Amino acid sequence: MHTISISAASDHRLDDYRSLTDVALRRVQEPSGGLYMAESAKVITRAVQAGHRPRSVLTQEKWLDAVAEAIGDADAPVYVASADVAEQVTGFAIHRGPLAAMHRPSLPAVAELLRAVPGRARIAVLEGLTDHTNVGAVFRSAAALGLDAVLVAPRCADPLYRRSVRVSMGTVFQVPWTRLESWPDGIRELQDAGFVVAGMTLGEGAVELDELVAEDHQRLALVLGTEGDGIRPETDRMLDRRVTIPMMGGVDSLNVAAASAVAFYATR
Numbered sequence: 001m002h003t004i005s006i007s008a009a010s011d012h013r014l015d016d017y018r019s020l021t022d023v024a025l026r027r028v029q030e031p032s033g034g035l036y037m038a039e040s041a042k043v044i045t046r047a048v049q050a051g052h053r054p055r056s057v058l059t060q061e062k063w064l065d066a067v068a069e070a071i072g073d074a075d076a077p078v079y080v081a082s083a084d085v086a087e088q089v090t091g092f093a094i095h096r097g098p099l100a101a102m103h104r105p106s107l108p109a110v111a112e113l114l115r116a117v118p119g120r121a122r123i124a125v126l127e128g129l130t131d132h133t134n135v136g137a138v139f140r141s142a143a144a145l146g147l148d149a150v151l152v153a154p155r156c157a158d159p160l161y162r163r164s165v166r167v168s169m170g171t172v173f174q175v176p177w178t179r180l181e182s183w184p185d186g187i188r189e190l191q192d193a194g195f196v197v198a199g200m201t202l203g204e205g206a207v208e209l210d211e212l213v214a215e216d217h218q219r220l221a222l223v224l225g226t227e228g229d230g231i232r233p234e235t236d237r238m239l240d241r242r243v244t245i246p247m248m249g250g251v252d253s254l255n256v257a258a259a260s261a262v263a264f265y266a267t268r
Helices: 011-016 024-034 041-049 063-071 083-091 108-117 132-144 162-167 186-192 209-215 256-266
Strands: 004-006 035-039 054-059 078-079 098-103 122-128 149-151 177-181 195-201 220-226 241-244
Touching: 011 054, 011 083, 011 098, 024 035, 024 149, 035 162, 041 054, 041 063, 041 098, 054 083, 063 078, 063 186, 078 195, 098 220, 108 122, 108 149, 108 177, 122 132, 122 186, 122 256, 132 149, 132 256, 162 241, 177 186, 186 195, 209 256
Parallel strands: 004 078, 054 078, 122 149, 122 220, 149 177, 195 220, 195 241
Antiparallel strands: 035 098, 054 098
């Protein structure tokens, strides 16, 4: 393992790690730079096991053994810095373990991903989620409850943003996913591939989730809308089914991450 001691926050070799708390900056900088951040030894391990390559690691000396185990024989520099230097660079106190700047993998085309799923399949479509925590939580539920793939609409938050990856516990690396180029036009591609496209909604005409389950569709795509407004009207008009989770106790709806877990479990 090639370790390099860093004593100054101004060292240009740490540029990948600068201002990690500036969400607007990182949304642009990370995809354009072909990288994403993996935080903690467990998440780095899962990324490497999924075939992703680290381009560098930032760590404190106390985590060097964990780094060595996580990256294996990967040829990447390991920058060792004090907690103070790391905080000056990243913008926050690092306590979850090492950080790795990872090469961002190329995403498959939607058609390629759909061809790879089995004949009987369930996938999720994230239409416009803006909260990275919700995106990570949906991916974790998708992995835990056996979804075959996740499709991410153009305006949805980045599944490889640091917070998404962390909340997903690295499961974003194990669930096949890609980004749709066009939405809601992408619904037609799903329908042509044999999927019944069902949107989770509070709108009129929605059947209860149990009714959708009873229909026992061979190929099912569950669409989850944005946190505030839900599924967009233009999307709603193209759906094959509108589905709702019955509520009690005066509660009108669930958080999108919680709703995804209920829907994924019910349709397993």
